Amino acid sequence: xxxxxxxxxxxILAPGETFELAEIEGPGCIQHIWTTVQGENRHTILRIYxxxxxxxxxxxxxxxxxxxxxxxxxxFAQLNSIPVCVNPENAxxxxxxxxxxxxxxxxxxxxxxxxxxxxxxxxxxxxxxxxDVAYFHAQFRRVNPLPYGKVHTILDGIEGKGHYVGTYIAWxxxxxxxxxxxxxxxxxxxxxxxxLSDGKEIAGSTGFPTICGTGTEDYFCGSYGFENKxxxxxxxxxxxxSGVPHIVRPEGVINANLRLSMYRWHIPDPIRxxxxxKVTIQALGWRKDKRFLPLQDxxxxxxxxxxxxxxxxFPEFPI
Numbered sequence: 001x002x003x004x005x006x007x008x009x010x011x012i013l014a015p016g017e018t019f020e021l022a023e024i025e026g027p028g029c030i031q032h033i034w035t036t037v038q039g040e041n042r043h044t045i046l047r048i049y050x051x052x053x054x055x056x057x058x059x060x061x062x063x064x065x066x067x068x069x070x071x072x073x074x075x076f077a078q079l080n081s082i083p084v085c086v087n088p089e090n091a092x093x094x095x096x097x098x099x100x101x102x103x104x105x106x107x108x109x110x111x112x113x114x115x116x117x118x119x120x121x122x123x124x125x126x127x128x129x130x131x132d133v134a135y136f137h138a139q140f141r142r143v144n145p146l147p148y149g150k151v152h153t154i155l156d157g158i159e160g161k162g163h164y165v166g167t168y169i170a171w172x173x174x175x176x177x178x179x180x181x182x183x184x185x186x187x188x189x190x191x192x193x194x195x196l197s198d199g200k201e202i203a204g205s206t207g208f209p210t211i212c213g214t215g216t217e218d219y220f221c222g223s224y225g226f227e228n229k230x231x232x233x234x235x236x237x238x239x240x241x242s243g244v245p246h247i248v249r250p251e252g253v254i255n256a257n258l259r260l261s262m263y264r265w266h267i268p269d270p271i272r273x274x275x276x277x278k279v280t281i282q283a284l285g286w287r288k289d290k291r292f293l294p295l296q297d298x299x300x301x302x303x304x305x306x307x308x309x310x311x312x313x314f315p316e317f318p319i
Contacts, residue, residue: 023105033094064140071090154279180225181216
């Protein structure tokens with residue numbers, strides 16, 4: 001139709017291709033990201049680099065970053081929260097502010113064996129920044145299955161000053177029964193006292209945490225196993241700061257076990273640290289005789305936080 005009309009609405013990412021979403025000179029701040037893909041959400045890897053760093057400060061599958069690990073372009077689960085929302089039909093929106101002083105570079109890698117169709121828009125402002133501005137970070141981890149008696153590490157090895165702002169977990173339960181008894185723990189700023197049980201150090205513990213939760217569903221702001229007493233099922237919900245927007249329930253003869261997407265944003269209650277931070281979650285259920293059962297589930301997590309640079313090297317990416 002001529003100049004000024006739509007001619008390039010999307011890009012095609014070939015298998016193995018890394019596509020540059022943006023490279024912007026600063027100082028400035030990313031204000032909003034919108035994207036949608038036709039392809040496997042977990043097979044497209046988002047990376048964000050700040051200033052002159054070689055190390056990515058964000059490294060995460062697209063689906064997990066937007067709280068949608070178990071959906072693809074053929075399935076949809078609405079997520080309605082302050083910093084992240086997923087709208088019909090799988091429109092991913094991010095409102096986490098991402099300040100950058102010198103430059104910011106964003107890439108998307110297609111690690112699948114099929115091409116991905118990508119639509120996206122990135123809105124930003126160029127403006128001066130405070131001297132002590134903190135940079136947005138997000139790190140993906142996955143263990144499948146979790147070794148018996150061990151904890152899942154959401155975040156570790158963080159050095160510097162900052163504040164933790166959110167957790168997303170995609171959890172596949174590999175046992176019958178509840179999975180929600182595990183505690184979320186935040187170790188920060190030199191927490192080193194030994195955590196003992198019957199005189200023996202608990203597996204995966206580095207000491208008493210500054211913050212210790214009461215259970216998995218409690219951390220994600222639910223209670224009593226997210227159960228709907230009428231339906232006798234786990235209940236989906238999505239709110240400004242917490243939710244379980246998507247539950248995949250086993251049915252038929254070939255489907256996998258129960259899967260839950262869960263998010264918790266620490267926006268009104270950020271967890272501030274001055275020198276270091278480690279975050280863990282236990283996988284704990286019940287045996288039939290009411291004894292605790294350490295679980296061996298498939299647990300993937302995304303930690304979201306702000307901190308001063310430099311970014312410490314991330315663990316090897318668990319593709």
